[in-house]
Amino acid sequence: MKRKDFLYLSGMGIGGALLSGIPALGSPVSPGKPLETVDTALKKQLADIALNAARSKGASYADVRIGRYRNQFIITREDKVLNTVDTESYGIGIRVIAGGSWGFAATDKMDKDGIAQAAELAVSIARENARLLKEPVQLAPQNGYGEVTWKTPIEKNGFEIPIKEKAELLLAVNAAAMKSGASFVDSSLFLVNEQKYFASTDGSYIDQDIHRIWPTFTVTKTNDKTGKFETRDALSAPRGMGYEYLIPSAKEKISGITMLYRDRYDMLEDARLAAEQAAAKHSAKTIEAGKYDLVLDPTNLWLTIHESCGHPTELDRVLGYEANFAGTSFLTLDKWESKKFNYGSSLVNIVADKTQKGSLGAVGYDDEGVGTKEWDVIKNGVLVNYQAIRDQAHIIGLKESQGCCYSQSWRDVQFQRMANISLRPGKGQLTPAEMISKVEKGIYIVGDGSYSIDQQRYNFQFSGQLFYEIRDGKIAGMLKDVAYQANTQEFWNSCTAICDERDYRLGGSFFDGKGQPEQVSAVSHGAATARFNGVNVINTARKI
Known part of the structure; x- marks a missing residue:
């Protein structure tokens, strides 16, 4: 999905209903709802059910990914909040090698029977795929890590920041752009949290908590005389960081052009600058x-x-x-x-x-x-x-x-x-x-x-x-x-x-x-x- 497509569709208010059709996003939930975590010991038990079921059906290798994925979108235009959308999905994907071929199946039925059935299905698919195989899958060696964890090193969890505070930031960004001469402005904030648990027959049990953030906007300046318009999008980079990314940073002058440093993003300053630059484009x-x-x-x-x-x-x-x-x-x-x-x-x-x-x-x-x-x-x-x-x-x-x-x-x-x-x-x-x-x-x-x-x-x-x-x-x-x-x-x-x-x-x-x-x-x-x-x-x- 391209950024402009997302802003257009979500800005039209289609939001939750449309976004739920994107596989990575899952189903809409109540905005601001706390994301529940699944106990690591329970995830290990669920993973072992899948691994044991796959092996019992003849898989020579199996890996399991238990995932809880959450996304949050806040979309604004000028002085209005157009939409807030939270999506969440939870389930298990099981990949196996049987008969020298890959097989895969997934389910959101997170009980013993549902997981075992998905594992058996993955093995059946692998065996059917093997009928067309020219040469068997050859995996590079991989030693198991045992039980390990990894987390994105964030300072502020964006999902724990009140939606009101995040919306107020975006509206302040819009106001800064309008005050600097913009004709129109839309802005949005996109947050991602992937809670992923991996287990394999190699002996790994890996628990990861991953965060990403993307603040963005588009400023438009129209020319009343010509009827033409010019735009400038945010110069922000989406990052694997927490909400601390939006803390204003130092700035520097490069040949008369104000640029933002790399580790923090001053969205207000960039919006003001964007309005000035969009206006300047008309006479470029x-x-x-x-x-x-x-x-x-x-x-x-x-x-x-x-x-x-x-x-x-x-x-x-x-x-x-x-x-x-x-x-x-x-x-x-x-x-x-x-x-x-x-x-x-x-x-x-x-x-x-x-x-x-x-x-x-x-x-x-x-x-x-x-x-x-x-x-x-x-x-x-x-x-x-x-x-x-x-x-x-x-x-x-x-x-x-x-x-x-x-x-x-x-x-x-x-x-x-x-x-x-x-x-x-x-x-x-x-x-x-x-x-x-x-x-x-x-x-x-x-x-x-x-x-x-x-x-x-x-x-x-x-x-x-x-x-x-x-x-x-x-x-x-x-x-x-x-x-x-x-x-x-x-x-x-x-x-x-x-x-x-x-x-x-x-x-x-x-x-x-x-x-x-x-x-x-x-x-x-x-x-x-x-x-x-x-x-x-x-x-x-x-x-x-």
Whole structure:
């Protein structure tokens, strides 16, 4: 689900009835209702029922995910609260190997008979699947962890903050934007809590409590004379944090543009700034198409990383297992086997990381019970690895999974999903202002916008929220109608400078879609401001 689609549908008041149809969200509950927790000892008992039933029917391997998922949405527009929606779901998913093949079944009948029947069904499905099997499933070894726990390190649980307080914050954000000249504004807050319990025949019993938060808005400014409108979306990044993310932070000036730091989000300040910038867009100069040096802020670059680095390095896309939904990958195995495929310039180091604090993808263990870690994907511009899970690891010679398996809910089967994929910051000290000062003809791009990319994640086009002309090392004014085009290899080879870790910030997506039936996952992408030389820029203005 795209953010604008969600805001539109929920803003229309469809909210609870519609959102309950999304598998990850479950059924509506009373807003503000406390989320009950299930005793860990009871979850272990329920898991053992499933594991024992699966083994008794002949499963050679089984894992169990007991999940209680809660989501909360608060949606406002100008001076009104349009909707508050709480959803909650609880159930068990059971995955087995029998006859060398996978089988999966799920149920929300959380009693002994219901769980045992689901386990037996999973084994039956596996045996039927085995009739079409060409070669048996081969799992990477995984030692059991015993009984362990992991929690998102939050300071304030957003679900424990009164809805009234959260709604008042959003209304204050709207008021700040309107006071600064906005014609319209909508804002929303999305909270997620996943309480997940994993158990397997390997001997793991893993209890995790995961929190995510996403504050966002769209500010619109109309021109009464022309009838046209301009918008600016929030520059916030959804985060794997608690409500403390919304505590105002320090700010800095970068070439006259106020930017927000990485670990806290001042939503009020961003809304005021958004109104001013949306108004300024009306008088911005339209871009003259041509080649430019681009200075891409992390609020823009994260999406390019997601599409051109994250998706093509997913091993299931490389192997063709994932093809119908958004395509495969140009990064075929022969490129990795050569150990010298030139993905980008020597400055480009792309890392996968499921442990990064504050990121959307941060967990202690994935949905196969594998401890998470960090690993290199692109090193000094060369493709060195992919993203792989337990039944893929042997294909690329790995002795263990990289811990990037995920399911959006207990009722959906887990499969390979993108880890946090990020561009490492530069090693030498460099600020965005210093980077801009060295550009003769360029564009500084802030915020993400529309994009398109082909079915192999190679040829692409990206836009943004804000565009500033760089002339002789200085910001020369605002531009509009800008989009940059390239292919993945050409683009990353044009990277000539990356700011240092002081500028490193996370962006990300709450609704990264993949698979059929489609599942969504949340994933972050970190970067510091980076420079790309000689990139083709087009004018996107609609010609009438």
